[in-house]
Amino acid sequence: MPEKLKMPSQDMHSEVWWIRVLDDELTPDEEVRWEAHLLACESCRQELAALTRVDVFLSQVPAPPALPAGFTDATVQLIANKQRWHRMLSFLAGVLVIAVISLLVVGAAGSMLSSFEQGVGVMFSARAILFHSFIQTVLALLVRWRMIMPYMVGTALVAYALVMPNGLLMTFAFVWLSSRRRARGVV
Amino acid sequence: MEEDFLRLAQKGDAASITKLVETYQQRVFNVCYRMLGEATEAEDATQEALVKAVTSLHSYDIERPFKPWILRIASNGCIDRIRRRKDTLSLDGMGEDGAWEWQAGNSPSPEREYLRNERHSAVRAVLDDLSPADRMVVTLFYWEGMPYTEIEEVTGLTVSAIKSRLFRARRTIAELLVQEETYA
Numbered sequence: 001m002p003e004k005l006k007m008p009s010q011d012m013h014s015e016v017w018w019i020r021v022l023d024d025e026l027t028p029d030e031e032v033r034w035e036a037h038l039l040a041c042e043s044c045r046q047e048l049a050a051l052t053r054v055d056v057f058l059s060q061v062p063a064p065p066a067l068p069a070g071f072t073d074a075t076v077q078l079i080a081n082k083q084r085w086h087r088m089l090s091f092l093a094g095v096l097v098i099a100v101i102s103l104l105v106v107g108a109a110g111s112m113l114s115s116f117e118q119g120v121g122v123m124f125s126a127r128a129i130l131f132h133s134f135i136q137t138v139l140a141l142l143v144r145w146r147m148i149m150p151y152m153v154g155t156a157l158v159a160y161a162l163v164m165p166n167g168l169l170m171t172f173a174f175v176w177l178s179s180r181r182r183a184r185g186v187v
Numbered sequence: 188m189e190e191d192f193l194r195l196a197q198k199g200d201a202a203s204i205t206k207l208v209e210t211y212q213q214r215v216f217n218v219c220y221r222m223l224g225e226a227t228e229a230e231d232a233t234q235e236a237l238v239k240a241v242t243s244l245h246s247y248d249i250e251r252p253f254k255p256w257i258l259r260i261a262s263n264g265c266i267d268r269i270r271r272r273k274d275t276l277s278l279d280g281m282g283e284d285g286a287w288e289w290q291a292g293n294s295p296s297p298e299r300e301y302l303r304n305e306r307h308s309a310v311r312a313v314l315d316d317l318s319p320a321d322r323m324v325v326t327l328f329y330w331e332g333m334p335y336t337e338i339e340e341v342t343g344l345t346v347s348a349i350k351s352r353l354f355r356a357r358r359t360i361a362e363l364l365v366q367e368e369t370y371a
Contacts, residue, residue, distance in 0.1 A: 019350045022357070050361035057364060058329045061310045064220035067212055067230065075212065075234050076205050079241045083199065086242060 012037050012044065022051065193253060197244045208237055214254070214331075215261045221326040222265035222319070224311040232268060236261035255340035258327070262341060266319040313363050321356040324349055 011017055012034065020026055026034055038045050141148065189210075195203035215236050220229035240247075240257045247256055314322050320342070327333045327341060328349075335346045342349065 015351065015354060019354050022354065023350070047361075050365065051357050053364060054357045054360045055329075057313075057360070058310075058325070061330070064217045064229070065226055067216050067233070071230065071234075072205065072209050072212060075208050075237050076201075078234060079204060079208070079238050080201070082238055082242050 012041075018047075018051075021048070189253065190249060193244075193247075193249055196241065197247070197249070204241055207241065211240075211254070211257055212237060215257060218258055218261055218323075218326055218331060219265055221314070221330055222262065222322055223268060224314065228268065232261065232264050236264050239264070252337075252340070255337055258331075258341045259343070262323045266323065269319045269322075309367065312367075313360050316363055317356050317359060320344075321352050321359075324352045325356050325360075328353055 010030075020030075021034065038048065192200075192203040192206050196207050212233060216229055216233040219232040219236070220226060223229045223232060236257065240260050247253070314325070317325065323342060324338060324344075327338045333341070335349050338344070338349050339346055344352070
């Protein structure tokens with residue numbers, strides 16, 4: 001950073017300069033220039049005189065009165081009362097918070113328990129329904145197996161013919177060739 | 188030394204709290220009195236600040252100086268009071284003709300105050316024309332003799348802002364003094 005930028009304002013009518021004057025922060029060289037400026041500048045002379053009078057005026061202000069007797073006791077009493085209230089409010093707030101948390105915990109636990117019970121119930125009833133259906137199916141198969149068997153065999157054959165056509169053809173071909181060979185040997 | 192009774196006061200020790208109040212009450216009152224200009228209101232503000240400071244001691248950092256902390260509480264309280272006072276004045280202070288009139292039953296009139304204590308009245312009149320923040324800076328600098336760094340801690344303003352405010356307040360006071368002399 002250039003040295004010039006670090007230096008405070010040299011404008012003698014600026015606020016920064018005046019603050020430095022009032023705080024006795026001018027360097028000896030600046031002091032000399034300032035004195036010279038004051039001799040030439042009427043408005044600065046007047047302003048400096050006015051500001052100096054302000055310092056005198058404010059320094060002559062009478063001291064504030066002393067506090068009345070009993071002020072300390074009254075204040076300490078007030079503090080004690082306030083602290084008692086704070087403690088009571090803290091206690092009540094604590095009780096309230098605990099009560100709310102307890103209610104929430106009990107509510108959540110109750111809801112969780114009810115869900116668990118429902119889950120267990122569904123699991124058991126689902127198992128019973130499945131078992132019941134399975135028994136009914138087995139019983140129906142046992143009772144109606146004669147009626148069902150042809151349909152089942154037919155379905156199996158169709159499925160075999162459809163799904164394994166090469167296997168069926170090979171079987172037919174094998175049976176046909178065997179019968180031909182047997183016929184030749186006989187001849 | 189001070190740190191010891193501050194620690195004890197933080198724990199709620201009654202004797203330490205009493206000592207704390209005794210040590211700082213006059214300093215706090217001085218600032219409140221300069222800010223508010225009336226002894227009765229300044230006493231109320233002092234009591235309020237001390238009660239607030241002691242009841243919120245748990246939030247005070249024991250490593251930091253106590254004086255700026257408590258003066259900050261007091262100054263904020265005074266600034267609030269001045270603002271409230273101005274609000275009340277704006278609602279209740281206007282007469283039928285729309286001009287401001289003195290409210291009987293409040294603090295004594297500036298005229299009576301002037302007769303009772305000419306100097307005090309003059310200072311009050313001058314300070315009343317400053318903004319609450321400027322009044323605080325002037326109070327701390329001139330009457331509490333605080334350095335800029337301590338004023339910084341009390342007001343929360345930067346040192347350059349404090350210097351600037353103080354300079355402008357000085358200029359305003361200088362103008363008011365010239366006006367007073369002219370009228371006199």
